[in-house]
Every structure is written in structure tokens, then in C-alpha cells.
Amino acid sequence: MIFNNKDKFNDYKITTVIPVYNQEKHLEKALKSIVNQRRTPFELLIINDASTDDTQLICEKFQMSYTNIRTINLTENMGVSSARNIGIKYASGDYIHFMDSDDTIEEDMYENILKNIKNKEKDLIITGTRYNENNKINIYIPQKRDINTLKEMQDFLKGNCIIGRRNIFNVVWNKLYKREFLIKNNIRFNKDISFGEDFLFNLECMKKTNSIYVINRAYYNYIRNPNEVTLKMKFLDEKINLRRLFYKKWIEFYDFYNIYESVSKKMQIYEGFKIYMAIISVANNNCPLNYDEKLEYINDFIHFENSDCLFKYMEKKRELRRELDCLKNGKLEEFYSIVENKRYNK
Numbered sequence: 001m002i003f004n005n006k007d008k009f010n011d012y013k014i015t016t017v018i019p020v021y022n023q024e025k026h027l028e029k030a031l032k033s034i035v036n037q038r039r040t041p042f043e044l045l046i047i048n049d050a051s052t053d054d055t056q057l058i059c060e061k062f063q064m065s066y067t068n069i070r071t072i073n074l075t076e077n078m079g080v081s082s083a084r085n086i087g088i089k090y091a092s093g094d095y096i097h098f099m100d101s102d103d104t105i106e107e108d109m110y111e112n113i114l115k116n117i118k119n120k121e122k123d124l125i126i127t128g129t130r131y132n133e134n135n136k137i138n139i140y141i142p143q144k145r146d147i148n149t150l151k152e153m154q155d156f157l158k159g160n161c162i163i164g165r166r167n168i169f170n171v172v173w174n175k176l177y178k179r180e181f182l183i184k185n186n187i188r189f190n191k192d193i194s195f196g197e198d199f200l201f202n203l204e205c206m207k208k209t210n211s212i213y214v215i216n217r218a219y220y221n222y223i224r225n226p227n228e229v230t231l232k233m234k235f236l237d238e239k240i241n242l243r244r245l246f247y248k249k250w251i252e253f254y255d256f257y258n259i260y261e262s263v264s265k266k267m268q269i270y271e272g273f274k275i276y277m278a279i280i281s282v283a284n285n286n287c288p289l290n291y292d293e294k295l296e297y298i299n300d301f302i303h304f305e306n307s308d309c310l311f312k313y314m315e316k317k318r319e320l321r322r323e324l325d326c327l328k329n330g331k332l333e334e335f336y337s338i339v340e341n342k343r344y345n346k
Contacts, residue, residue: 012094013042014110017087018101019080021049026102027058033104039111042093046071047083081189081197095176109219116215123181123209128218129174140167144216153210154259161263162270172198174220196246203253239278247271247306272313280339295332302327
């Protein structure tokens with residue numbers, strides 16, 4: 001069977017890239033949402049990242065039924081960034097859509113995106129997202145924009161500094177990227193980090209272009225399974241270095257567009273929130289550190305160069321005043337006791 005394109009709005013072709021690792025429970029649903037599109041993609045590349053469950057069998061079943069599906073089976077687990085980079089390498093469509101293997105897309109996503117952009121030749125297309133987290137649905141709808149100039153880009157970035165950061169900067173799956181643009185500018189995912197790779201990828205894309213089209217409709221369905229632990233919930237012992245890297249790149253990005261002064265206060269508060277979340281991750285069940293190492297980890301965070309952002313954030317939160325007092329006065333044992341009790345009392 002070949003994908004059936006009922007209507008041809010223009011000559012643009014889409015390559016959907018899905019990295020997959022041990023997703024036998026959810027993959028079939030994700031793939032069905034693609035092949036059942038009103039306008040299906042030109043090709044679907046499944047990058048099987050050395051799965052050890054029945055993921056490969058599901059890939060083979062779909063590949064046998066649809067000639068536009070290609071599965072690339074990796075012999076060793078390389079991580080999502082490397083898998084996506086392989087997708088960029090082998091994609092032949094005009095636009096690339098990176099999709100996660102446990103999510104779905106609305107059946108009219110590709111059809112309506114191509115209707116909207118027509119022949120605008122955009123480097124980046126951004127849409128809305130429907131978040132299903134613990135069976136609670138939240139919808140993000142961005143303001144429709146056609147960005148072509150430096151001034152339009154500056155206004156867009158100012159308006160989405162914080163309120164749209166999760167959807168504009170932090171994720172790739174609610175976007176279509178022009179393949180030629182990625183190749184020409186040698187934009188790839190950083191394979192050396194396991195957290196925040198989407199953020200760095202998007203910063204690089206937006207630094208290289210003013211050609212963006214924003215569609216005010218939620219097409220992507222992000223689904224978080226409450227029984228699965230995601231990276232956002234995990235303790236990562238390299239978080240202090242990642243926060244240092246992300247904040248530096250964020251400042252450089254806004255300096256590049258000459259708007260840092262207008263967004264710096266919001267940035268610092270948001271960075272403080274991210275530092276706070278990194279610190280309290282020591283109370284998570286998956287934290288491998290012993291008690292003394294946890295206190296050392298907290299101490300490192302409150303003494304590194306961005307700790308002023310942490311205190312600015314906590315000062316704005318009345319419920320964190322006791323914790324703030326502990327950190328400022330070096331009462332690390334008391335601070336840890338508070339956040340651990342919070343976890344158990346949820």
C-alpha cells in the first residue's frame with residue numbers, strides 16, 4: 001500500500017522522523033496517526049535505536065504495508081539525538097517533522113499546515129500542542145504570525161521569552177523544519193547530552209533564520225504515561241553543568257537579537273525555577289547519591305554562578321520562604337528534610 005494523497009495543495013513533501021526505543025506498547029498508535037493522515041507524509045523514517053522488545057516487529061509490519069515507510073535498525077543504542085541526526089541525514093522531504101514514538105498527531109495536521117504555508121518557503125513552522133498529562137489535558141495555542149524580518153523576530157521572541165518557552169524553545173515535535181535549511185547551516189542535535197537537546201537545537205535554528213510561520217492550532221498530542229518516569233522527573237547528576245550551559249546559550253541568543261535587557265528579569269526568575277527543580281531532584285527515588293553526597297550536590301548549586309537567579313525565584317514564592325532561609329543560612333540538612341517531606345506528602 002502507498003500513502004494516499006487525495007489533494008495536492010503544492011509540491012512540498014514531508015518526512016516524518018520517529019526515533020524508537022522499546023516502545024512496543026505505544027508505537028502502533030503513533031504510526032496509525034501518521035498513515036491515517038488526510039495528507040500523509042512523503043516518507044516515514046523510523047529509527048529503531050537498538051530496541052530489545054517487539055518494537056522491530058511492529059516496524060516491520062508497517063513497513064510491509066506501506067511502501068513509503070523505511071526502518072533503520074541501529075545495532076547499538078545511540079540515544080534520541082543521534083537517532084534524529086540519522087533521520088536528517090536520510091530524509092528526502094522538503095520538511096522534516098520529528099515525532100516521539102508514544103505520541104499522536106491530529107489527522108489533518110499535515111494537510112492544514114501545507115494549506116497554511118502554501119508557497120511561503122519557511123525555514124521553520126510552529127504549531128500548537130495538546131498535552132495529556134496524567135489524564136489532564138492542557139492546550140497550547142500560539143498566536144498566528146508570519147515572521148520575515150528582524151523586527152518581527154524580535155517581537156516574537158520578546159512575547160515568548162517565558163510564556164511560550166516550553167513550546168517554542170524546549171520541544172521539536174510541534175514544528176516542521178525545512179530540510180535544506182538544516183543541511184545548509186549544519187544544524188544537528190547535540191548527541192553528548194541527554195537532557196535539553198531540543199532547546200539547543202531550536203536556539204540554533206532561530207539564530208540562523210527570520211523565516212518562521214506560526215499556526216494557531218493544536219495538532220500534536222503529547223501524551224505522558226503516569227506510570228513511566230521521564231527525564232524531566234529523573235535525577236541527573238550533570239544538571240549543574242547543563243544549567244550553566246543552557247543559561248549561557250540563552251543569554252547569547254538574546255544578545256544576538258539585541259533584546260536581552262528587555263527579557264533579562266523574566267529569564268532570571270525562570271532560570272531560578274529550573275535551578276530549584278534541579279536541586280529538589282535529589283529527593284527523587286532514582287537519585288543514586290548517599291545522604292552526604294546529596295548535601296554536597298545542594299551546596300554546589302547554591303554556590304555556582306547562577307545562584308542569584310535561584311534566590312530571586314524563591315523570594316517571590318511565599319511557600320518557599322522557609323526553604324530559602326535554610327539555603328541562605330547553610331542549613332542544608334533542614335532544607336533536604338523539607339523537600340523530602342514534600343515528596344512523601346504529595
